[in-house]
Amino acid sequence: MTENNLKRERASSGRRLDILRGAVEMTHGSGGRASAQLIGELFAKHLTNEWLDQGHDGAVMPPITRPVAVSCDAHVVKPLFFPGGDIGRLAVTGTVNDVAMCGAKPLWLSAAFILEEGFPLKDLEKIVQSMAETAREAGVAVVTGDTKVVEKGHGDGVYIATTGIGERLAGHMISGAQARPGDRVIVSGSIGDHGMTVMSLREDMTFGTDLKSDCAPLGKMVERILAAAPSTHVLRDPTRGGLGTTLNEIAAESVVGITLHEAAIPVKDEVRAACEFLGLDPLYSACEGRLIAIVPEAESEAALAAIQSDSHGTGAAIIGEVTAENPGFVEMVTLMGGRRMVDWLTGEQLPRIC
Template sequence: MKYDKVLLAHGSGGKLSHDLVREVFLPAFGNKALNRLDDRAEVSVPGTRLAFSTDSFVVNPIFFAGGDIGKLAVCGTVNDLAMGGAQPLYLSVGFIIEEGLEMDILKKIVASMQAAAREAGVDIVTGDTKVVEKGSADKLFINTAGIGIVEEGIHISGHNAKPGDKVIINGFIGDHGMAVMAERQGLSFQSRIASDCAPLNKLVAKMLEVTKDIRVLRDPTRGGVATTLNEIAGQSSVGIVLHEKELPIRDEVMAACEFLGFDPLYVANEGKLLAIVPAEKAEDILAVMQGEKYGENAAIIGEVVSDHPGKVVLKTAVGGRRIVDMLVGEQLPRIC
């Protein structure tokens, strides 16, 4: 590898994260399920297709407008399962707690996790707790894993995008990253920015009622919309064109990004999904999404093309074009 030590940027979800996976983990662990590099693995047991995912959460601070590390942990794993079209069923949770954490804080986090699990319709059925010496962690880290069932006829993967498909997002971009950043830096804006953290499995189920022929679902967390679409373009060997005028971004988030020097396309989201769907089904899927709580502001933001395979291009509001590359480096560390 180019680096002899692990950097914060290796956890960014961007190019260095992908290098770490491909150069360290895949050579050691590679197999048919893992090599697809989707949000979750799909495995088969007799008579059943299972989706299986795991994630760890180290967000700083652990409380922020719109959520906390507990809600984030449940929603993050539920959403990874849902991005395969799975019905999430069961979660595990592992706590790594720094000595000295107030018990009332831990209870508040646990209650938040239970509320999020109840909303998603999943049960937390197993777990583990470790306590480390003060200074060996930052208050609290959480790992969650989840399993769900994938119905026959559903085959969703980052490898499935085809020229002519439409790209849909279920709402505003960049809310989570800016909410965490504002809390972290003690910033206040005229309008309150809150995280979009939410479970999306019921929204996905409604979308699948329109058609099971959804090509790709992906939640644009670390690295944001830009990095996620670059992943898909690479996996499917297609190009993707975005339309700047169609991107749903709150004025206050755009203002915060401009103030801090960020591009909202690279800012993390925790209650958003990107759907790549056949063009002839796009309007029907969009209509269903807009009728749901977590899809009210859904929009078609681009399309898949055969040109420039592996690359994402933005058509700007003034009529120009620019390449939107994968995130390089670390824009917002410890965002989830």
């Protein structure tokens, strides 16, 4: 009998987990037999890889000989399932994208689950399957995890915190502080799709039937960008707070101004319609599969072409430029030809969006 079989048999005591009809119980979080069974028969079954299968409290992987990039996210999106994704897909993409935005190739993920007592195991399995598929798509392995259970009424089914670890591909620091006057600002596709998809579900809006989250892993797009435009200064994914807030952060960190051209910013008709209905602004609506690249002018067309050659970047566009004037501020040339300030998101526009 192999070690894993013996462990599984000793832990399960014979009965299999009833995934079809079962629910999360407090015992699944107590670290004993029930925990081991949930991990073995649900989590490890789908997320299996050589490191996770070590079955230790931690995983040991090979050295990383390039600078190490690390990022983490807690995911509390409501509802848990939405067109274009679910909390499992989001928990992988949100974190691998943050690692990729360091100019890095994501390698490994950790995943900590906070489950609510009573949550259906079949929904949990759907989420874990979705994580596993998205991890394969992103080329990363979930190497270690943890599961805790909180009483019914606490939590909202599932919260997932993920940490991503990668190796930097770029030879230089890529960060929000590196934008320079003259750089071009590129966005990899239409903005606000994810935010408005989740909001329209929550508001039970019927006209939102065509809305779909853009939620996607962007590691491979970043590899293409760095190959085509090795001097890239900034990579950032405009998630919570949207394009508007993310560009304000960059303007402040880099001590530069940013000018946007409203006519160039890609926004889908259905996103625009949902925003108008809800009184929201697409500039502050979250994306989960888009990136902003800020690139020296000389490499900007090459970067744009690289992004457009990626299946997640077909809608990319150059939407603005970095200026020496008005450091710390973002302004926009409007469709009417006027100019207006684009401020930080100040209120609570979109809670529980990721």
